[in-house]
Amino acid sequence: MPEPFVAYLRVYEPLSSFDAPLREELAAAVERGPVDPFDAGLREQDVWLRSQLAAPPRLLPGETADGAVQGVGDVLVLDPKEVPSAPAATVGPGPLVCPLDLRGRSAAALVGFLGDSELPLRTAALTVPVEQAKVRASAVVSELAGGAVHVLSSTWTVPLPWFVLVDPTERCVFTEPDRRRVCWRVAMADARRRVARAHxxxxxxxxxxxxxxxxxxxxxxxxxxxxxxxxxxxxGGLVQLMTSSDLEADTSAEDVHAIVDAMEADDAEEVATRYESLRDFWSEFAARERHN
Structure with missing residues (x-):
């Protein structure tokens, strides 16, 4: 089964920054073994499918049949040394942990689905009455009011504003037999500064x-x-759609940063040129989404 065609924006927080008892639960998850970043999409897919194939099915991953929470679930772990940063930015101490937060993310997605889809589709997709699903999913989303999920995801493409956060020159390409991974890492202080300027x-x-x-x-x-x-x-899984030539030709981060600079300089021609480059590169992937 292919990895889901999903890109991710993740936050890894210092384990020491979490309050008890969550800190202890996360430490136990780290001790059990973090998820391999190469397998994060497949792991999320597997956990969700298992929740739907359980008897009786679970409305959300990470829950028992009656909606009780099973625990913090899976985490990703990152060493602060692997994060490029400006001299004024601080990262750590390690380990840095990113809970996958599947229950909260799934609840938010379900609330959106229930709000946008037609009744026949909602009825066919759900294993519980629509109103019951809405109440339970909304309650989980309300639980997030004091915090936030650590992962944002996007299917088939990368939202172009996300590239504002990163240093274009710091792209990492990891390879293992028959698979690749492409990502950028950045200190929170640098990401916030870049987003504030671009906004x-x-x-x-x-x-x-x-x-x-x-x-x-x-x-x-x-x-x-x-x-x-x-x-x-x-x-994430978008790399499966990209050839080596695609990756060599990918200047998305450079183009987005150039657009921000050109907008600041009121250079409409440069903005148009860079946007056309982005459109040409990502249009192939947009077409695949329509075909699916």
Whole structure:
């Protein structure tokens, strides 16, 4: 089974920054063994499928049949030494942990699905009455009011504003037999600074909607985490769709940063040129989404 065609924006917080008893639960998850980053998408897919194939099926992964929470679940772990940062930025101490937060993320996705889909589709997809699903999923989302999920995901493509967070020159390409991984890592302080600048420029140049709104929401999300955290932009399963030539031709991060600079300089021609390059590169993947 192929890895889901999903890209990720993740936050890794210092384990020591969590309050008890969550800190102890996360430490136990780290001791059991973190998820291999190469397998994160497949692990999420497996946990979700198992929840739906259980008898009786679970509404959300990480729950028992009656909705009780089973624990913190899986985590990813990152060494602060693997995070490039500006001299003024601090990352750590380690280990840095990123809970996959599947229950909360699934609940948020379910709330969106129930709000957007037609009744026949909702009825066919759910194993419990629609109203019961809505109440339970909304309650889980409400539990997140005091915190935030550590992972944002996007199917088939990478939201272009996400590239604002990273240093284009710090791309990491990891290879193992028959598989690859492409990601950027950045100190939280650097990510917040870049998002704030891009949002300010975008608001003055194109207004508060579109990419500027995504930057505003991303900035607010980042503010909910420890300031010494790390942020990771991971192509995830999208790498399966990319040839080596695609990766060599991928200048998305450079183009997005150039667009922000050109907007600040009021250089409309440069903005148009760079946007056309981005559109040409990502249009192939957008087409595959439509075909699926």
């Amino acid at each position: 300010s420029i975008g608001r003055q140049s194109i207004g508060e909607e579109g990419p500027t709104r995504i930057l505003r929401e991303t900035g607010r999300w980042l503010e909910r985490f420890h300031p010494h955290s790390a942020v990771e932009l991971d192509y």
